[in-house]
Structure formats: C-alpha cells, structure tokens
Amino acid sequence: METEEELEVPDDQSEDQEVEIPEEEPVSNEEYLATLLETARAAARPLSVLTAANKNKALEAMADALEEATEAILEANEEDLENFGDDPDRAAMADRLKLTPERIIGMAKQIREIVALRDPVGESVGFKKRPNGMRVGKVRVPIGVIGIIYESRPNVTADAAALCLKSGNVCILRGGSEAIHSNTAIAKVLVEAASSAGIPEGAISFIDRPDREIILDLLKSDKFVDLIIPRGGESLMETVTTNSTIPVIKHDKGVCHIYVDVNADLSQAETICVNAKVQRPSTCNSLEGLLVHEKIAKTFLVPLGKALTEAGVEIRGCPKTCEVLPDAKPAQDDDFGKEFLSLTLAIRVVKDMDQAMDHIETYGSHHTESILTNDYSRALRFLRQVDASAVMVNASTRLNDGYEFGLGAEMGISTTRLHARGPMGLEDLTCSKYVVYGSGQIRE
C-alpha cells in the first residue's frame, strides 16, 4: 500500500455537496451514529474470536465481490469525478480519486495479499515461569473498534477494511466527502461479501453521510471506539488531536532529510538523493530537505543539480548552495521544514554533522532521516542521536514502508511515538493481554 499524504482537501467541503437523505426514514445524524456505534461495538467480541480460516474466507469473498462489482463501482466513481470537476490545479487529486478496472483489480489483489499474511491474533509473547510456579506471558488480541478517517483515495476503504478484519478488529470507516459515492459503493460490496461469509454485522461499518458533525461526535465516542487513525492533511490532524477523547495514532506529514557526509560515496549518494526526491514525490517518505557537508558541496552538488534539474526538480538553496548552483532559487525561511509533496527540494550546505542534526531536530517531523557516509562512527552516532520513525544509513528515505521493511501490507506510517511508530502492519493493529496459568497461587 502506498502511504500518501493527501493534504489538499479541506474536510469541511462536505457541506457544499448534495447529501442523499433516505426518503422513508429521516434519521438524525445523532441517531444514525448511535446505531452504527452500537452495532460496531457489539461485533467486537464475536469478531475477536474468529479463526484465521474464517477471516480468510471472508477476505477471499470480499476480493471476488469487488471484481464482480467493477461496473457499479466505476459508475459511482464517475459521479464523484463529475462533482470534483476538472480544475487543472487539482489534477493530481483527481487522478488519485479516479478508479479504473485495473485499480479495482489492484484492490482485490491487495486483499488477497492480506489473506496470505500471518494472523497475529492469539500469538504468545515472552511466556515464563515465575518463582511461585505460575506461568505468565502476553497474548496478542485485537484492539477492538478502530475508527479510520481518511481522505481522497477510495482504495483505502478496501485496504483498511481488510487489514482490520484480518487482525480481528471492527472498523468504522469515514472517507473524504469528495469520494463518498465511490467509497459507499465499495463498502457496500465489502459488507455484503463479509456478511455472506459469516462475519458479524457491523464488523465493517461505513459512515455514508458526509456531515462533519458526525466526525466530531465520533471522536467523542470513547465508550464505543478504542482507537482513531487519521490519514490525511494538517487540518484533519488538528481536528482529531483537538477533539478526540479516544487514543489516536496519527499518520501525519513527513519532512524527511538526507545528510550527505564529507566522506560519502558521492556517486551512490547522487543515486539515492534522486531516488528519494523523484521516485514518488507525493508520498510522506520522499525527500524534502537535503543537507550537504561544506567540504564536498561543490563536488557533489554540481552533478546532483544537473541530475535533479533533468528530472524536473526545482531547487531552493541556501546562499552557499546558490553559489555552487547559480540556477537554484534562493530558499525562503519557510522552505526548510516544508512538506512540498512535489518536485521541489530545499538544499542547505552545513559545516558538519552536528549542524545537520540540529537542522533535522529544528525542521524535521521525526518521520524518516538518512545519513550517507562511509564513516563508521558518524553513521552510528547519527543513528543513535537522530529521532525519527526510521533512521537510515546509505539508503533512500522512500524505503520507510511496510513492504520494504517486511511487514507486508500496512495501514500507513505512524508518526505517533506510542504503540506503533513507523510502518503500521497487522501486528501493530493488535494489543496484548497478560495470561496467567496458575495452580493455586496467591499474593503473599
């Protein structure tokens, strides 16, 4: 799964859209959410004890059903695309919103890959015998009910539902209003397929009303929901942080850096920097700030500048960078620390690694930070002293990813320090309970 940050959709846009209210039963948003939450909560206990075989059967059914419903899903998507319009400034977003038969096949394929992953529920961790004879350890259990609030890409509906189901969690999905018809169509297919395969009602819950007040109420429903995962832009993060009484694991922005040290392999460094910036610039793990040791600034930046320019990258440089690369734009203050998510790169020449690490501490977002060097002790010091969800030596920041790290599919990249940090795989969608096998032990 790609881990894109989708910043541009204001989440209160919903108000401007036409809302389809069912004609027969005009249920208030409050009642609507209350029913949904109760059904979801009630599904948590039966879902948590399903076997991997049960869950896999349902996932297979969901994948098949998606493919079979291609036509209906594309029709719904067409409606979203029409509402979205063809503003050329939002062409990238429109592209993310757009579904094709291939993309629907891709969603089904993704679900089948989740079938192949190990079910983490029930795994034992660290059992040991205590001096009093009792055996104690942890067993992985589902978190419970997870609310996922996301923007733009409709495939998240299928991915998130499948990951939650496989890990025994009820999901409550709330997609962006711009994709509401596509998401509703996809969710309907998934819910029906899961239900026909014996999954309890409510295990996959989808909020098909775009009203913003429903999000705010959801965020206060700590009696029903155990975790909120927001995936999206700054305004969504702010809304969730400010309003949630439920624990939150954020998938927030990435302002990622590479520091090219004085004795890096410069040819390798060029390949890595170009890859990190260019391979998929709209993702949260792409390179936004490059820091270069002053002693190699000229040798390294002249050919790199050429390669980046050829790849269409706009460079915004500090004064020393601009001396070496006269075509670069002078960086403004806010260019350092900015998540461009596009073919733009801020470059700064630094006097040593400590200045680079200070820059990262000041401007970074603790997402992904990489040093390129052949100096052993500096490599280890960078790994130890820099704080981020992933720190790297001689590797592209783009590699901070669930597949690349061997987790299989991921829910996204967590920027929260607690519980799960970095790529969030199936195991991170579980928590644990202590289990004690006793034989009459009491507290002395």
Added chain:
Amino acid sequence: METEEELEVPDDQSEDQEVEIPEEEPVSNEEYLATLLETARAAARPLSVLTAANKNKALEAMADALEEATEAILEANEEDLENFGDDPDRAAMADRLKLTPERIIGMAKQIREIVALRDPVGESVGFKKRPNGMRVGKVRVPIGVIGIIYESRPNVTADAAALCLKSGNVCILRGGSEAIHSNTAIAKVLVEAASSAGIPEGAISFIDRPDREIILDLLKSDKFVDLIIPRGGESLMETVTTNSTIPVIKHDKGVCHIYVDVNADLSQAETICVNAKVQRPSTCNSLEGLLVHEKIAKTFLVPLGKALTEAGVEIRGCPKTCEVLPDAKPAQDDDFGKEFLSLTLAIRVVKDMDQAMDHIETYGSHHTESILTNDYSRALRFLRQVDASAVMVNASTRLNDGYEFGLGAEMGISTTRLHARGPMGLEDLTCSKYVVYGSGQIRE
C-alpha cells in the same frame, strides 16, 4: 511498588489550600508552566543518549540524598498532615499520606532496586536482512517527556522520577495538593542529587504549585509533552480524558472478578478468594465481584462466607447467595460493577460460565479476571474469550503486578489498551524507532 487507586481526593480541593507564592518574583502560572515545559523539553535529547552507568550513578545519588534529607522531608510531611486534619472517615488516606523514617528508607531502597534493573534504551528488536540487502529492525528509545499526574502517596514522586530517569525520559511530576509540601521536599532532594550527578536540568521537573489551571494547560501542551500518565480517581481520569491533546495511558480503576467453576478445587478456591479480597483491599487488583456456579453454590459459599466474615468482609449477595448465606446483605443493583476498595464483596450465583463471562463483560473494567476450575477446555475458553489487562486460571487477582510478573518496579497498572496494558515496567516507558543499515539501497 504498590498500585493503589486513590479515589477520595477531589482534585479541585487545591483551591481551598493556602498557596505559597514566592515573594520576590510573582510569576504567573502561565509563565511558570511555559518555563518549566521549555526546560523539560530541552533536557529530552541529552537525557536520551546518557549511558546506563550515568543514569545509575544519578539514581544512587538520589537514593542517598533521600535518606540524608529524612528530617526535612518529615517536617514537610508534618505540614501536609496538619492541613489534612484528622477526620476519621479519611484515616486510610491520612495513613497513605503519612511518611516515617522507615517509609523514606523504603523509597531509597526502591530507587536502588531500579538501579539493578536492565536499561531498556538501545535494545534491538527483530533485526533482519531484506531481499535488497538492507538490514532493518527496531531499537528502543525513550518516549521523551512524560507528564505524571497522581494523588495522595508521596512515594510516587520518588518512584516515578527514578523509573523515568532510568528509561531516559524527562518527567514532569504533578502530585496531589494534599501532599504538596512532602512532594516538594522530596522533589527538591531528587533534583539536586540528579543535577550534581550530571543529569541535565529539567530532566526531573516538579510542579510545585497546586493550581488546577496548570493541569489543564499541561494537558494541552502537546508540543512539549509526549505522554500523560494519570494515576488516581475517576474525576482525575475524566479531566485528563476530556482535556488532553497528548496521548494518555490511564491507570484507572479495577473492578476485578473471580468465577468459581463447577469443578474447581473448592479448598484452593476458598484460599484464593480470601486472598484476593482481603490481602490488600485498597488496591485496584483486589477482588470486587465473585461469581459462583449454581451447582456448587451451597458447598462453596457456606465455608467461604464464614472465612470472609471472620476476616471482616461484608458480603452483598444476589438472592441465591442470600438464601445460602442468610447473614449477607442483599446486593443493590450498583453493587455489581462497583470498585469498593474496602472489605466489601459482591457475590452472585450464576448458572454457567457463559453467564459469568457476560457478567464480567457487563460489569467489569477489563482489569483482572480469574477463573478457578480444573476443567481444561473451560479454562482455555475463559482465557481466550475474556478481555482484560490480565486473565488468569487458578490464581489470585492480586498477582496482576509488575513484581509478580517479573518486570521489576512498575509505574502502575495500565488500563489503556494501546502501547502498554497491565503492569507498566521500564520497557513500557520506551518506544521504538526503525533503524536501517543500508549499502546504497533505493526504492525500485
């Protein structure tokens, strides 16, 4: 460390107390907190990279200093005790508040035990080589800045400071207003000893003003604080849940049950039930609700009732219990699900294990649940289907504890599902970062 729930102190009591405002510099609460937060945040990075030897040296100095300062601490404690008064209804609380030379030696001993524990910071978890040749794994790092809000017992000041220091975390401590003089005296000693041993200023931060608005501001300081741990009663939990924009790990109440199955070893069951209720009734892992299979109700409850009564326990029973134990008080509706924290026990006769598990799901607080049985398959089903921070077979609920589980000292028992659930030891005071050892890898 004991894990007591201290429910009785309303946290806004502070307003009634005399506040000592420093005479020379009347600093507003806002400025006061801002300075404290900045100093604490600045300490996080240097503290995170200290060696275990550095930290242990400081802990030893803190333990020594506490013992040396016994007289000053007792004087401060005397002041708190005077303010607290001698209301006989609050005698148990006054006892928890009271310090003696022995209790101060106990605090120092506790710190020395933390010295002996393994430092989790820097430990590697699950490193593996990926197909592209890079090595990836997690390394434990401190969480950062941890705010701990607690009530009543002054020894928490020393315990929490020592656990945070050992795990490389800055702590911001906020004790109850009833213990403010004792806590201030203890914190002063700890801060000075740590500082003289080279620990960065602010690493142990103590809020020595009792004003409630400071808590509310602290809870919104997500730019400075990474985690809030509240230890105390319901009103504190409510305040924190509602107001915090910082992740929270609660140490909330325990409504713990034991279910005595039809074929339990009844003599062992009696010992376990008495231990779970009587051994230390004021703790969160003591027994509050006993569920007994109807077929053994009479055989089991008659001798148990006698033993409990002899131990001073008041029984509140369902109608069937009262039939068997005519001296028991009839249970009111709210007796099931109540955290008595005293020598009171609610007893209900159930028709089978499923009814017991339903009762636990309805009335329990997901803290500690135990089944007493010799039936293998029911034991395993109970462990699988009951959801709590600890589930047990044939053991006293009082054993849900960091020492008993082999973690060493604990911060308390987490009732939050995420990150740390159950006894929270040093390891749970760390998070992780991914570390990648590359050799030129890029994203294909």
